[in-house]
Amino acid sequence: xxxxxxxxxxxxxxxxxxxxxxxxxxxxxxxxxxxxxxxxxxxxxxxxxxxxxxxxxxxxxxxxxxxxxxxxxxxxxxxxxxxxxxxxxxxxxxxxxxxxxxxxxxxxxxxxxxxxxxxxxxxxxxxxxxxxxxxxxx
Amino acid sequence: xxxxxxxxxxxxxxxxxxxxxxxxxxxxxxxxxxxxxxxxxxxxxxxxxxxxxxxxxxxxxxxxxxxxxxxxxxxxxxxxxxxxxxxxxxxxxxxxxxxxxxxxxxxxxxxxxxxxxxxxxxxxxxxxxxxxxxxxxx
DNA sequence: CAAAAATAGCAACATTGTTGCAAATAATTG
DNA sequence: CAATTATTTGCAACAATGTTGCTATTTTTG
Ligand SMILES: [Mn+2]
Ligand SMILES: [Mn+2]
Ligand SMILES: [Zn+2]
Ligand SMILES: [Zn+2]
Numbered sequence: 001x002x003x004x005x006x007x008x009x010x011x012x013x014x015x016x017x018x019x020x021x022x023x024x025x026x027x028x029x030x031x032x033x034x035x036x037x038x039x040x041x042x043x044x045x046x047x048x049x050x051x052x053x054x055x056x057x058x059x060x061x062x063x064x065x066x067x068x069x070x071x072x073x074x075x076x077x078x079x080x081x082x083x084x085x086x087x088x089x090x091x092x093x094x095x096x097x098x099x100x101x102x103x104x105x106x107x108x109x110x111x112x113x114x115x116x117x118x119x120x121x122x123x124x125x126x127x128x129x130x131x132x133x134x135x136x137x138x
Numbered sequence: 139x140x141x142x143x144x145x146x147x148x149x150x151x152x153x154x155x156x157x158x159x160x161x162x163x164x165x166x167x168x169x170x171x172x173x174x175x176x177x178x179x180x181x182x183x184x185x186x187x188x189x190x191x192x193x194x195x196x197x198x199x200x201x202x203x204x205x206x207x208x209x210x211x212x213x214x215x216x217x218x219x220x221x222x223x224x225x226x227x228x229x230x231x232x233x234x235x236x237x238x239x240x241x242x243x244x245x246x247x248x249x250x251x252x253x254x255x256x257x258x259x260x261x262x263x264x265x266x267x268x269x270x271x272x273x274x275x276x
Numbered sequence: 277c278a279a280a281a282a283t284a285g286c287a288a289c290a291t292t293g294t295t296g297c298a299a300a301t302a303a304t305t306g
Numbered sequence: 307c308a309a310t311t312a313t314t315t316g317c318a319a320c321a322a323t324g325t326t327g328c329t330a331t332t333t334t335t336g
Binding site: 119 | 209231244247260262265267269
C-alpha cells in the first residue's frame with residue numbers, strides 16, 4: 001500500500017484523487033509550495049476551491065504547515081516532525097532565497113529562544129530569513 | 139511646521155493630503171495596520187490605489203516596514219530605528235495577539251542570533267510570535 | 277504666478293479567496 | 307458485492323485584494 005494512502009488514512013482523511021495528487025506533489029518537491037504552484041503543478045484539472053479546501057485540511061491535520069510571508073504569498077511545506085491534528089511542532093527556521101526564489105525548511109536550524117518581557121504569553125514563534133540558499137551561493 | 143510634513147520632506151516625498159492622512163494614522167495608532175485598516179481609518183474618500191501606492195513608497199523610503207503574516211494579511215508599522223531609502227533596520231520582534239488581534243512591534247525585543255549552516259548567506263531575519271499581549275494577559 | 281514634475285482618481289482588469297448547493301465519489305454496512 | 311451513508315468535488319456566483327494605463331489634479335520649482 002502506498003505511502004501516500006497511509007498518510008491520508010492515518011489522518012482520517014478519505015483517499016481521493018485530489019488529495020493524492022496534491023500530497024504527491026509535496027512529497028516530490030523540495031521546498032515549499034504556494035497555492036498557485038499547486039494549481040499549476042498538481043496535474044491538470046483541479047478546481048481551485050478543491051485546492052483551498054485540501055490545503056486547509058492538510059494544515060488542520062498536521063500534514064503540512066504554513067510559512068508566513070511579507071508579500072501576501074504564503075507557502076506550504078510538509079511537516080517532518082510529529083505534528084498532529086491541531087498541534088504543529090515545526091520548530092525550524094525558513095529561508096526565502098532571493099536568487100532561486102524558493103522557500104526552504106531548514107529543519108536542522110532550530111528556532112532560537114527569545115526572551116520576552118514579563119506579561120506576555122508566547123505560544124509559538126515563526127522565523128523567516130531572507131538570503132541566499134546553499135545551492136545559489138557558490 | 140508639523141512633524142508629519144517634516145517626515146515627508148525629509149524623505150523627498152511631496153506633501154499631499156493622502157500621505158499626510160495615512161502617516162497621521164500611523165502616528166496615532168499603537169500597533170500595526172493592515173491595508174484595510176487604512177482604507178477604513180484614514181478619513182473618508184481615498185482611492186484604494188492611492189493607498190497601495192502610498193504604502194509602497196513609505197516602505198521604500200523606510201518610513202514604515204512590513205510585518206509578514208501566515209494568513210495573507212500583511213501589516214505595516216512605523217519604523218522607529220534609523221531606516222532609510224532601501225535600507226531597513228528594524229531588528230525587533232513582532233507579536234500577534236490572539237485576544238485583541240493586534241500586531242505589535244516589540245522594539246525592546248531584539249531578533250536573536252541564528253546560526254545557519256555554512257553555505258547560506260543571510261540578509262535579514264523576521265521573527266513573528268503568536269501569543270497574548272501584556273494588556274490582554276492579566 | 278507660470279511651467280514642470282509628481283501624484284491622485286478612475287476605469288478596467290487580474291488574481292485570490294469564500295460560500296452554498298447539487299452531483300459525484302468514497303467509506304461503511306449488511 | 308451491492309446498497310446505504312458519509313464525504314468530497316466541481317460549479318456558480320460572489321467578495322476581496324491587487325495591478326496597470328491614462329488623464330486630471332495637485333504640488334513643487336523657479
Ligand atoms: Mn517548514
Ligand atoms: Mn515592527
Ligand atoms: Zn536559491
Ligand atoms: Zn492583545
